[in-house]
Amino acid sequence: MTVEVALERVAHGGVVVGRSEGKVVFVTGGLPGERVRVEITETGARFDRGRLVDVLDAAPGRVTPPCPIAGRCGGCDWQHADQSTQLALKTAVVAEQLSRLAGIEWDGQVEPVPGGLLGWRTRVRYAVDDDGTVGFRARRSHDVVALPEVGCLIAAPGPEVAELTRVARPGADLEVTVADVTVVIATPAEARRPVHQEVRGRTYAVDAGGFWQVHPAAAEVLTGAVLDGLAPRRGESALDLYCGVGLFAGALVDAGCRVTGAEWGTRSVQHARANVPEARFLSGAVERIHRSLPARADLVVLDPPRKGAGSVVVGAVADRRPRAVAYVACDPAALARDLATFRDRGYRASSIRGFDLFPMTHHVECVAILHPLD
Structure with a gap:
């Protein structure tokens, strides 16, 4: 119809x-x-x-979408909008979620980052159908939309379509990671191959199939926003929760802080301990191991998964009475819910910044800085 x-x-x-x-x-x-x-x-x-x-x-x-499959592929949402319109759309979404779910009237703007709209995505998961065709899932469907000859336009330069097709296994997803080397992940062993990312003079090892921000500017942009907001002082204690391979822990250590990190993924914790040997890292779900963390902290960084931190973790952070909290969020709805919980526990968001680290898609990354109400 x-x-x-x-x-x-x-x-x-x-x-x-x-x-x-x-x-x-x-x-x-x-x-x-x-x-x-x-x-x-x-x-x-x-x-x-x-x-x-x-x-x-x-x-x-x-505008006319640059990609010939933009209307069918489920990967991009806004290829039919120019950059200023995309930023305005994302700003409106962040503002609406904060207002409706947290009662916060946000007058900020989602900020562009260097690099433009195309050629930025350093980690891409391709779908492969039963015939070996490589592409992406259609929106709200399991159907595979075949890659055009030009490949994925938002993907960072990497393997050609013919190479992806050659290594693809019918019915099995295929991943590509572009870092210091390009890794095509077709087997579990390739997913554990370490790649390296450099941020602010420190090198971080991470599994090719492990978590790292997909935009090449993201680690630098987010670290800068966190440090600017927290203004760490030498000798302070800090918690890095959902720490991954230690990105924010490394930045806080380099600012002179004593850092304890927590992350559920054992492989990530192994990398974090090697990446930031000056810090201490615990392995386990944050909501379950928070009692093993230091009872007090001057600073806290939260970088939870898409679902957010939740009331247990927010309460555990507030109980430690840090002078500042940096909350890094990939979903504005989850951010808003957790900010409402923080408010109930005596913390307010003194600043919220949004960054367009996923051009052409609806995704947006935010960094909120919180301080005690009293």
């Missing part, structure tokens, strides 16, 4: 909200202010989902 929809506002998740005969429709491929024709792809009791099939009245920020 195809319907005409007037699009109103952006919503979290790379969709724009419109209405058809009074019913809400979440539309992919559109922009606020447009009048479009939409194919309804999913129906529900309270709302439908649809994809744009024709633009009747275009918004000023609309």
Whole structure:
């Protein structure tokens, strides 16, 4: 079924909200202010989902997507928007989530980072169908959309499509990591191969298949925002929670702090101990091992997974009464929920910055700096 929809506002998740005969429709491929024709792809009791099939009245920020599969691939959300429009859309989403879930009226702007909109993604997971075709999953589907001859345009320079096809195994995902070397991960052994990233004069080893920020500017940008917000003082104690391979721990050590880190992934902790031998690291889920951490801390860095830190961890941090907390968030909804919990535990967000570390997608990274209310 195809319907005409007037699009109103952006919503979290790379969709724009419109209405058809009074019913809400979440539309992919559109922009606020447009009048479009939409194919309804999913129906529900309270709302439908649809994809744009024709633009009747275009918004000023609309552009032709550079990628030939942009409308079918589920990897990018905003290839049809220019950069300033993408930043405005992400700003609106962050502001809405903070207002609705935390009661915070944010007047900031999502900030661009060096590098432009294309050629930035250093870690890419490709889907491979049963016939060995390499591509990406379609939006909200298991179907594989084949890579075009030019490859993925947001991926950092790496293997050509022909090389990916040669090493692909039917039905098995294929990963590519671009760091000091390019690693095509086709076997479990390749996922454990260490690669190296340099940030602020310190080199960090990380498994090729392990966690590291996907934008080449991300580690530097986020470390700078954390240090600027915390203003660490020599001799202070600090916790780095969800520390990964020790990125923020290394920066805090280099600023003269005594650091304890915690991370559930044992391989990451092994790397962290080698990357930052000056710090102490514990292995285990933060919500379970927080009692083994120092009872007091001057500073805390939180960099939780997409679901957020949660009330147990937020409470454990607040109980230690740090003078400042840096919360690094890849999901504005999870950030907002945790900031509301922090407020209830006596901490307020004194600053919140958003960074466009995932151009062309709906994702955004935020850094919130918190201080005690009293």
